[in-house]
Amino acid sequence: MNIIEGKKISFRYPQGRRQALREVSLTVQEGEFIALLGHNGCGKSTLARHINGILPLQEGSLLVAGMDACGKVDVWKLRRKVGMVFQNPDNQFVSSVVEDDVAFGLENYQVSRDVIPGKVSEALKQVGMEGFEKRMVHSLSGGQKQRAALAGVLALDPDIFIFDEATAMLDPEGRAEVLDQIEALHGRGRTILMITHYVEEAVRADRVILMKDGEAIAAGPPREVLSQGDLLAQTGLLPPQPARVWMELKEQGLVPEDPEDRCPLTEEELAEKLCRSRSGA
Ligand SMILES: Nc1ncnc2c1ncn2[C@@H]1O[C@H](COP(=O)(O)OP(=O)(O)O)[C@@H](O)[C@H]1O
Ligand SMILES: [Mg+2]
Numbered sequence: 001m002n003i004i005e006g007k008k009i010s011f012r013y014p015q016g017r018r019q020a021l022r023e024v025s026l027t028v029q030e031g032e033f034i035a036l037l038g039h040n041g042c043g044k045s046t047l048a049r050h051i052n053g054i055l056p057l058q059e060g061s062l063l064v065a066g067m068d069a070c071g072k073v074d075v076w077k078l079r080r081k082v083g084m085v086f087q088n089p090d091n092q093f094v095s096s097v098v099e100d101d102v103a104f105g106l107e108n109y110q111v112s113r114d115v116i117p118g119k120v121s122e123a124l125k126q127v128g129m130e131g132f133e134k135r136m137v138h139s140l141s142g143g144q145k146q147r148a149a150l151a152g153v154l155a156l157d158p159d160i161f162i163f164d165e166a167t168a169m170l171d172p173e174g175r176a177e178v179l180d181q182i183e184a185l186h187g188r189g190r191t192i193l194m195i196t197h198y199v200e201e202a203v204r205a206d207r208v209i210l211m212k213d214g215e216a217i218a219a220g221p222p223r224e225v226l227s228q229g230d231l232l233a234q235t236g237l238l239p240p241q242p243a244r245v246w247m248e249l250k251e252q253g254l255v256p257e258d259p260e261d262r263c264p265l266t267e268e269e270l271a272e273k274l275c276r277s278r279s280g281a
Contacts, residue, residue, distance in 0.1 A: 009061075038211030052160075104152060147178070199237055
């Protein structure tokens with residue numbers, strides 16, 4: 001089942017000099033993990049803001065979790081279906097204590113007070129932050145802050161999770177923490193739209209949608225999209241490093257032709273390929 005169905009979405013900000021989105025069409029299936037990849041300013045956040053109803057649709061059509069996002073949409077209801085985790089861990093907290101913050105969305109949606117503490121604890125447990133209820137938000141690491149923000153989203157049990165560059169301001173450890181959470185969510189069957197400008201992160205997705213200047217210029221499995229150096233170069237991106245190493249070796253004739261020719265995307269895949277080519281298999 002398609003949980004997101006967008007057709008020819010175009011958008012221009014009131015003060016915008018050019019269109020931020022140009023006829024973007026996308027479909028996302030329930031349970032899919034999509035990486036929305038592209039350089040700064042290509043329209044990723046603008047598209048995300050349409051999906052959760054922050055921005056009104058100007059042109060095109062959009063269905064999200066069975067709701068029609070065109071015309072008169074119940075924005076409040078739509079936002080409950082689409083949870084978002086943003087880039088800056090310090091900008092998304094409304095309370096100084098973790099449990100109050102995680103509870104905030106539930107209180108906003110007038111969930112019964114009796115069940116809130118249970119939901120808060122459960123959500124913190126899901127992100128591996130059991131026992132952090134009383135901690136001060138400012139005492140958390142970047143990765144923990146993003147996990148706490150995710151707990152706030154999880155508590156509302158949305159149908160779609162959007163991570164808008166949620167790793168971009170984190171150190172490598174924090175980044176890994178958040179990516180692990182995203183993969184765990186995906187493993188539990190949730191639908192994920194992960195916005196990123198890091199090709200290495202997009203490797204993990206089921207499907208990559210590549211954006212450039214407000215347009216979705218390619219979509220497909222990571223191995224298909226991320227191994228096309230020329231395509232990525234148009235958007236100012238490079239294939240993941242292991243893929244580049246492999247292409248370079250191939251170009252120099254240092255590895256035998258591979259009949260299946262699966263371009264490696266991770267260091268592990270590259271190592272495996274190199275071992276196989278050395279052993280002559
Ligand atoms: N609030 C705004 N007002 C006017 N223009 C904006 C606004 N937000 C973004 N833009 C412009 O819209 C385009 C797409 O931006 P954005 O969706 O934020 O890209 P991305 O998330 O891929 O970095 C850019 O040209 C950006 O400058
Ligand atoms: Mg953005």
